[in-house]
Amino acid sequence: DQQVKQNSPSLSVQEGRISILNCDYTNSMFDYFLWYKKYPAEGPTFLISISSIKDKNEDGRFTVFLNKSAKHLSLHIVPSQPGDSAVYFCAASVTIRAGSYQLTFGKGTKLSVIP
Amino acid sequence: ETGVTQTPRHLVMGMTNKKSLKCEQHLGHNAMYWYKQSAKKPLELMFVYSLEERVENNSVPSRFSPECPNSSHLFLHLHTLQPEDSALYLCASSQEGSSYNEQFFGPGTRLTVL
Numbered sequence: 001d002q003q004v005k006q007n008s009p010s011l012s013v014q015e016g017r018i019s020i021l022n023c024d025y026t027n028s029m030f031d032y033f034l035w036y037k038k039y040p041a042e043g044p045t046f047l048i049s050i051s052s053i054k055d056k057n058e059d060g061r062f063t064v065f066l067n068k069s070a071k072h073l074s075l076h077i078v079p080s081q082p083g084d085s086a087v088y089f090c091a092a093s094v095t096i097r098a099g100s101y102q103l104t105f106g107k108g109t110k111l112s113v114i115p
Numbered sequence: 116e117t118g119v120t121q122t123p124r125h126l127v128m129g130m131t132n133k134k135s136l137k138c139e140q141h142l143g144h145n146a147m148y149w150y151k152q153s154a155k156k157p158l159e160l161m162f163v164y165s166l167e168e169r170v171e172n173n174s175v176p177s178r179f180s181p182e183c184p185n186s187s188h189l190f191l192h193l194h195t196l197q198p199e200d201s202a203l204y205l206c207a208s209s210q211e212g213s214s215y216n217e218q219f220f221g222p223g224t225r226l227t228v229l
Contacts, residue, residue, distance in 0.1 A: 002157065009155075032216045035150070043119070043205055043220030044158075051218060093216040100124040100146070101209075105158040 003027045004092050006106035014114050019077040021091030022107050028070065030092035034103070035064060035075050038087045047088075048075070080113045087111070117141055118222035121206050127227045136191040136224045138206030147189040148218060149181060150205040158205065164189060165211055185209065196228045 005024045013019045023033075031052045036044035050057040050064045050073070057064050064074045077084055090106040119140045128134050140147060149161040163171035164183040169224075178191040189206055203225050207218040 004157065034217065036220075041124075041222065043121075043207075043222045046217045046219065049217065096171075100170070100211045102160065102163070102171070103216070103218060104160075107155065107157045 001026075002057075003030075004090055004104050004106040004113055006090050006109050008109050009107070010110040012055075012114060013080045014111045015082060016079045019075075019080045019084065019086050019111055019113070021075040021090075021111065023068060023073045023075075023106055024071060025073075027092065027094065027104075028071070029094050029105075031095060032093040032101070033064070033066060033073050034093065035062075035090045036089040036091060036105075038108070052053070056077075077095050077111075080111075082113045082115050085111055085113045119206060119208055119219055121204075121224050123224060125225045125227075127229065128193070130190075130196060132196075133192070133194040134191065135193065136204055136206075136226075138189040138191075138221055140187055140208035140210055140219070140221075141191075141204075142219060144207045144208040144210045144219070145186055146211045147183060147186075147187065148207040148209075149191050150207065150220075152203040152205060152223070153212035154202075160173050162191075174225070193226075196226075198228050201226055201228045 004053045034049040035047040037047045038044040044057045054063040089108045091103045146165045150158045159176045162181040182190040203223045205223045206221040209218045
């Protein structure tokens with residue numbers, strides 16, 4: 001049973017518009033959430049994260065929102081640029097012992113930004 | 116070299132072959148991971164090494180054998196694999212004990228088992 005779900009396998013957005021990528025989780029023990037971006041033939045690269053004690057974290061064009069009661073998070077990219085075209089993975093972290101964490105990933109959403 | 120490197124980038128092997136995947140991290144981290152990414156599936160954690168000791172093994176078949184000789188190097192030894200083992204194998208590293216849960220990934224090895 002998937003604990004982290006990204007229900008949209010793909011998303012197309014016009015350049016300059018907002019991209020919204022969604023992620024749902026089931027495990028209430030997750031206490032930290034991350035978004036990774038992956039280009040073809042490269043490994044995932046860390047993009048932005050949010051602690052479960054916050055509901056919003058912003059970094060430039062990227063903002064992550066967390067709704068703990070709904071067990072839902074979203075990544076907003078505005079304005080979207082063609083270089084943002086990639087696969088975006090949502091990941092959730094659980095503490096397995098002090099200072100040690102395990103990540104659980106979603107299947108990813110492929111974002112295409114159309115010039 | 117910077118970040119996390121993996122060799123080879125592509126590997127084709129028969130079911131009776133023995134091969135090894137190599138990962139090296141240049142970030143001074145103390146934990147390393149092997150993940151498997153199959154088509155249309157989430158990244159699956161295979162092994163975790165913290166301070167060179169294996170701390171997590173998510174019921175991975177014994178035909179996959181990890182080795183972590185020091186905090187910078189991680190190997191995945193492969194023998195008698197099956198075609199369904201064809202996937203992208205990703206290595207990652209992190210700094211345990213830090214306040215951040217980020218893991219840094221290598222580019223992966225694309226493995227094809229014939």
